Amino acid sequence: VLHSLHYFYTGSSGLTTFPEFVAVGMVDGVQMLHYDSVSKRAVAKQDWMERYTRDHPEVLERDNGNLQGAQQTFKAGVGILKQRFNQTGGAHMVQNMYGCEWDDEDGAIDGYDQYGYDGEDFLAWNMKTMTWVAPVPQAFSTKQRWNQDRADLQYNKNYQTKECVDWLKKYLAYGKSTLQRTERPRVSLLQRSPSSPVVCHATGFYPDRVVVFWRRDGQELHEQVDPGEVLPNHDGTFQVSVDLDLKAVPQEDWGRYECVVQLRGIEDISTPLDPALIRTNEGKSGLTIPIIIGVLVLLLAAAAIVGVILYKKRNASDKGHKPVASSDTSSENTEGQNPAPEAQPLTT
Incomplete structure (x- = not known):
């Protein structure tokens, strides 16, 4: 099973109803930590994370200090960019996402x-070359400066391949009953009107690594279908929909035709x-689809607030915290037990 630890930072300006800085931590797609510039406090979002912070109160305090520093650096970074x-x-908006993935089968x-x-x-x-890559000219100066700091380049690699994974394993151990469970999806076929696509909607499943597809005569369809993204439910489970266009059928x-849902640990569900x-x-059943659409709208709004889906569509994980430092030097906090190492700013 592939596990992940992600962190998402978002710094913004010009958004009156949006905190100027938000940080979110996620394990296997489940939010376990939240910080914003309004509360100025890191808050555990899962029962198992609350237990961990009670057992290790220094971790949350360290996160608070680093995230408060990151808040100031991202505010300056928006101005510079x-x-x-x-x-x-x-x-x-300036966003940073970072983290790691670990396969518990092959390591x-x-x-x-x-x-x-x-x-x-x-x-x-770039993990393979241990260098930063700049896709736009405005990032060249930052790339050159960061690539000259060999000590920090090595630290980044060490963090992503060792420290981050160590933290991921600790969190998985604390949240085992929640994070390593399997919940069977509930599958429904939905249609707004006779001329609309038929939607295969799977919800209530965990973990989020589900495969949903339509097939005809036993063969998977790659045309006539429109797959959606996996979205979180309020209870920590997930949902996903795949549309089937039947206008010519x-x-x-x-x-x-049949919809097939595959989730590790359970038999395929065929509808x-x-x-x-x-x-x-x-x-x-008239309210079914509007309710689902309303839920999706709320989920997308929530995701926008934490900056999870705004600029990258990668299903990966992250580092234990890496709030941005206030200087142009490499990370100073390199102790292996620190879940929130500091990172370089985008400034100058």
Whole structure:
């Protein structure tokens, strides 16, 4: 099983209803830590994380200090990048996501560290070459400065391949009953109107590594389908939908189609495309789709607040915290037991 530890930082300006800095930590896609510039406190978001911080109170205090420093650095970073991009007013965002992945079967490890500005890639860490890569000219000066600091380059590699994984294993041990459970999905077929696609909606499953697809005569379909992204539910489980366009398919052929849901640890769930099984906007099932759409809107809004889906679509993990430092030097806090090492700023 592939496990992950992610951190997402978002610094912003020009958004009156949005905190100027938000940080979120996630283990296996489940949020376990939250910090924002309004509360100025790191808060455990899972029962197992609360137990961990009670047993190790110094960890949360260290996170608080580092994240408060990151808040100031990201605020300065937004201003600097506005200058580099010749911008004045308006809403702008700097984002950083970093972390690691660990496969508990073969021991494979991967790590990453990426920055974005206003929804576009700005800087990315290349694990193989141990260097920073700048996809835009405005990031060249930062890339050159960071690539000259050999000690910090080595530290980044050590953090992503060892320290981050060590923290991930600690969190997995504390949250074992929650993070390493398996919950069977509930599958429904939904349709807004007779001319709309039929939606195969799976919800309530855990972990998030589910595979949902349509097939015809036993063969997986790659056309006529529109897969959606896996989204979190309020209770820590997940949901996903895959649309099937049936405009060119006569109803007498519907019996050849079925939706298949695969989740490790359970048998495949196969749901035939039977009109009797489809819930629509007509009759007593009429509110089903609007409710789901409302939930998705709320989820997307929440995701926007924490900066999780704004500029990268990678299903990976992250480092134990790496709030940004206030100087141009390499990370000073390199102790292996620190879940929140500092990182370089984007400034100068």
